Amino acid sequence: xxxxxxxxxxxxxxxxxxxxxxxFAAEVNxxxxxxxxxxxxxxxxxxxxxxxVRREVSGSGKKLWKQKGTGRAxxxxxxxxxxxxxxxxxxxxxxxxxxxLPRKMLLGALRSALTAKLRDGELKVVREFDLxxxxxxxxxxxLERLEITGKVLVVENQENRNLELGTRNLxxxxxxxxxxxxxxxxxxxxxxLLSEAAARKLSEALKL
Numbered sequence: 001x002x003x004x005x006x007x008x009x010x011x012x013x014x015x016x017x018x019x020x021x022x023x024f025a026a027e028v029n030x031x032x033x034x035x036x037x038x039x040x041x042x043x044x045x046x047x048x049x050x051x052x053v054r055r056e057v058s059g060s061g062k063k064l065w066k067q068k069g070t071g072r073a074x075x076x077x078x079x080x081x082x083x084x085x086x087x088x089x090x091x092x093x094x095x096x097x098x099x100x101l102p103r104k105m106l107l108g109a110l111r112s113a114l115t116a117k118l119r120d121g122e123l124k125v126v127r128e129f130d131l132x133x134x135x136x137x138x139x140x141x142x143l144e145r146l147e148i149t150g151k152v153l154v155v156e157n158q159e160n161r162n163l164e165l166g167t168r169n170l171x172x173x174x175x176x177x178x179x180x181x182x183x184x185x186x187x188x189x190x191x192x193l194l195s196e197a198a199a200r201k202l203s204e205a206l207k208l
Contacts, residue, residue, distance in 0.1 A: 001018040001020065002019050002025045004016065004123075004125050004199075005125070006126070006196055009126065009129070009146070010145055017125055017199060017200070019118075019199065022206070022208040023111050023115075023207055025115060025118075028115055029108060030112075033109050033112055035101065035105060035109065036182075037183060037187060039106075040182060040183065040184035041184070042097045042099060043098040045097040045098075047095045047096055047097050049093075049094070050091070051088035051093075052091075053087045053088065053091070054077070054080060057079050057087050059079045059085070059086075060077075061079070062078075107206060109183045110186075117186060117192050122190060122191050123191075123192045123194065124192070124193055126146070126193060126194070126196065129154075129162075131163060134162045134166055136166055136167075136170055138166055139166035139173070149190075150190040152173050152193055153181075153189040153192045153193065154173060154176070154193045155192065155195065155202075156177060157178045157200075178202055178205075179201075
């Protein structure tokens with residue numbers, strides 16, 4: 001089992017934690033990571049792109065000139081797709097881009113992402129986020145002491161009002177509960193900060 005140092009908010013080591021091999025020391029499957037990220041991005045698409053068909057564009061339905069005898073091509077409506085400002089043929093319509101991915105693939109990708117973060121030294125475990133108050137500057141100071149810079153994903157296992165309020169106005173800091181950790185969220189952030197309880201929870205929930 002991989003052992004990681006557990007630190008406090010002053011970045012002082014206060015213990016060690018043995019993590020589950022099948023979760024934090026799994027084989028990193030790049031294909032699974034790709035599929036999981038693609039799945040997340042597809043589900044996040046708004047799918048609101050739309051063009052107007054001939055029945056929706058403005059313009060009269062009157063026949064512009066008589067069918068025969070003018071020497072011009074016959075025409076029925078100014079809203080025809082072959083005319084400027086006419087309707088669009090086979091244009092995009094509102095749709096849902098999301099699709100389902102097998103649960104085993106999603107869990108395997110999550111194990112790969114956690115393993116990659118630990119392997120690359122981008123994952124840190126904190127004993128608990130016992131902030132003195134709910135102010136953003138307190139959380140920012142704690143991150144500075146922990147030597148955390150850039151985009152960071154903070155994972156907590158239980159409700160922590162001070163942590164919630166302290167992180168919501170910090171740019172690049174995202175707070176999620178342990179049950180809402182996603183592959184895209186892990187890979188989108190440079191650093192991952194887990195509470196000890198959250199690390200234990202993930203080890204237990206994802207182990208094979």
